[in-house]
Amino acid sequence: MIWNVRLLFAAALLxxxxxxxxxxxxxxETGYQELLAANKxxxxxxxxxxxxxxxxxxxxxxxxxxxxxxRARGFKLVTVSADEPEQEAFARKFLTQTKVxxxxxxxxxxxxxxxxxxxxxxxxxxLPASYLYDRTGRxxxxxxxxxxxxxxxxxxxxxx
Amino acid sequence: xxxxxxxxxxxxxxxxxxxxxGIVGAKPGEFTLQDLKGSSVSASALSGxxxxxxxxxxxxxxxxxxxxxxxxxxxxxxxxxVKFIFVNSNxxxxxxxxxxxxxxxxxxxxxxxxxxxxxxxxxHANATxxxxxxxxxGTVRYHGYIDDSQNPGRVTKQGLRLALDALxxxxxxxxxxxxxxxxSIKRIKR
Numbered sequence: 001m002i003w004n005v006r007l008l009f010a011a012a013l014l015x016x017x018x019x020x021x022x023x024x025x026x027x028x029e030t031g032y033q034e035l036l037a038a039n040k041x042x043x044x045x046x047x048x049x050x051x052x053x054x055x056x057x058x059x060x061x062x063x064x065x066x067x068x069x070x071r072a073r074g075f076k077l078v079t080v081s082a083d084e085p086e087q088e089a090f091a092r093k094f095l096t097q098t099k100v101x102x103x104x105x106x107x108x109x110x111x112x113x114x115x116x117x118x119x120x121x122x123x124x125x126x127l128p129a130s131y132l133y134d135r136t137g138r139x140x141x142x143x144x145x146x147x148x149x150x151x152x153x154x155x156x157x158x159x160x
Numbered sequence: 161x162x163x164x165x166x167x168x169x170x171x172x173x174x175x176x177x178x179x180x181x182g183i184v185g186a187k188p189g190e191f192t193l194q195d196l197k198g199s200s201v202s203a204s205a206l207s208g209x210x211x212x213x214x215x216x217x218x219x220x221x222x223x224x225x226x227x228x229x230x231x232x233x234x235x236x237x238x239x240x241x242v243k244f245i246f247v248n249s250n251x252x253x254x255x256x257x258x259x260x261x262x263x264x265x266x267x268x269x270x271x272x273x274x275x276x277x278x279x280x281x282x283x284h285a286n287a288t289x290x291x292x293x294x295x296x297x298g299t300v301r302y303h304g305y306i307d308d309s310q311n312p313g314r315v316t317k318q319g320l321r322l323a324l325d326a327l328x329x330x331x332x333x334x335x336x337x338x339x340x341x342x343x344s345i346k347r348i349k350r
Contacts, residue, residue, distance in 0.1 A: 052221035053343060082341040084311055107341075113308065116339040126287035126344040144286060145344035 024081060024088060024095075026108035029118035035078060035105065036137050042076040043159045044133040045152065048107075048119075050082040051090040055146045056128040060098050062149045066156075067101060073160045074135070081106040082127060134159045183284060183292070183303050184336045190298075191279045193247060193272035196259045201272060208243035209296040210327045212320065214306070215280060216246055216271070217288040218253045218261040220343035225310045226289050227265045233306070234269045237324050246271045249280035250288075250346040280345050287342035293323045293333070301327060304338030 027035065036044065047063055049056035060079075067077035079100055083091045088106060095104050109115035116125045120142060123129060132141040132155055141155050191203045214230065217223040234244050246269055248258045255273050262271050274280055283292055283300075293302035302323035307315045319338045326333045 050341065054219070055344070084309075084314075086311070111308070112341055113305075113339045116341070123339070124286040124290065125339045125341045127341060128344065145347065146349075148349075 022092075022102055022104065024091060024104045024106035027080060027105040028107075028109040029115055031105075032080075032115070032119060036133060039076050039078065039133075040137045041135055042074050043135055043156055044076045044078055044137075045156060046078045046080060046119075046131045046133070048080050048082055048127055048129045048131075050127055051087050051094055052083070053127040057094065059128060059146075059149065060094075060100060063152075064098060064100055066149065066153055070153075070156060070160065075156060075160060077101065079104055082112075132156065132159070183300050186300055187298050188282045188300065191282055193245070193279060194255070194275055195270065195272060196255045196262070198255065203245065206243060206245050206272075207294065207298070208241060210241065210324060211243045211245060211294045212237070212324065213245045213247065213283070213292040213294065214320075215249055215285045215288050215290045215345060217248060217250050217343055217345075218257050219250075220288045222310055222342045223288040226306055227267070229306060229312065230289070231266070231268055233320065234267075236321075237328075238269075240324075240328055242324055242328070244269050247274050247279060248272070249274040249277040249285065251277065251348045252346050277345060277347050280347070286345055287340075288345060289342060290345075291320045293320070293327060295327060302333045302336055304335075305340035308338070308340060310341075 045063070047060075049060065051057070063077055067075060079095070081088075081091045081104065083106060091106065092104075107115055112125065116123055120131065120139070123142070123144065126144055128144075128146065130143045130147070130152060131139055132143070132152075134140050140159060143152055192200050193203070193206075195201055212233075216230070230246070238244060246267075248271055258271050258273060285292070289306055291302070291304060291306055292300055295301050302320070304319050306320045308317040308319065309315045317338070319335065323333045323336070
């Protein structure tokens with residue numbers, strides 16, 4: 001009996017790091033508008049990324065650092081993963097290791113085509129991509145492809 | 161100064177808007193590519209009544225997920241008269257790397273380099289893979305994905321095949337514009 005309890009305890013300890021990683025919240029076209037509405041009053045950068053996107057992974061630590069430095073002034077970083085369901089575990093691991101503030105989102109629309117159109121009609125779906133919204137929730141700028149952090153930060157600071 | 165900056169932002173947004181909503185029906189015009197030995201090749205020498213121009217990459221996992229599907233497309237449609245132009249516009253993927261990638265994936269088709277991403281700029285291509293279909297007049301009749309899922313098991317719409325079938329049959333392309341997630345084309349920072 002004691003050994004069973006010990007085994008259970010050991011198993012729980014081993015599983016703890018995985019369970020501690022929060023799940024990614026699925027988002028579709030409607031959910032995207034809802035998350036923007038929920039963040040009104042803040043300057044929001046929505047960063048679309050994926051585990052298969054090397055430049056996305058490379059820029060994430062810088063975005064996290066910038067978020068920490070600007071959070072008190074009303075800035076919010078929102079991440080939306082474009083990973084497929086079979087890649088979601090890797091996405092959780094990366095977000096945990098990179099200490100990306102949550103909640104974390106993952107695209108789960110019926111159609112990627114419709115989702116990309118709903119986010120921005122001008123967007124091809126190329127990653128990395130970030131969209132900057134002002135405190136009223138109005139879209140102010142898009143950054144598609146590899147973009148210098150200084151460029152993104154300068155645009156954010158103008159809105160803060 | 162602020163007005164100039166605002167104007168520049170507006171113009172870039174307008175250009176992006178045209179890029180994503182106006183390419184179908186446009187005639188981008190003549191362009192030149194480089195074969196993997198560095199020789200220039202004009203688009204007119206590579207084009208036909210129906211031409212598929214597809215931007216690909218060596219390092220992009222999404223583009224690589226389509227390697228077998230692109231080979232199958234070529235094998236299925238080249239005998240029907242479709243001309244294929246596979247283009248690598250990424251500044252960080254040199255011709256030797258593209259050639260090695262082509263060989264290691266046993267592509268049955270040629271791949272061309274787009275030095276200075278001139279052709280990607282001309283078509284306002286942003287992602288890999290990203291496909292354009294042109295008719296005999298050089299007018300873009302389809303722009304978008306090869307199909308709607310990186311995972312072959314989840315494909316529900318074969319956008320590029322539908323477009324090629326429509327044009328070969330003399331019909332109209334519907335949908336003419338589609339979108340999917342992909343890697344950005346790696347452009348030189350100016």
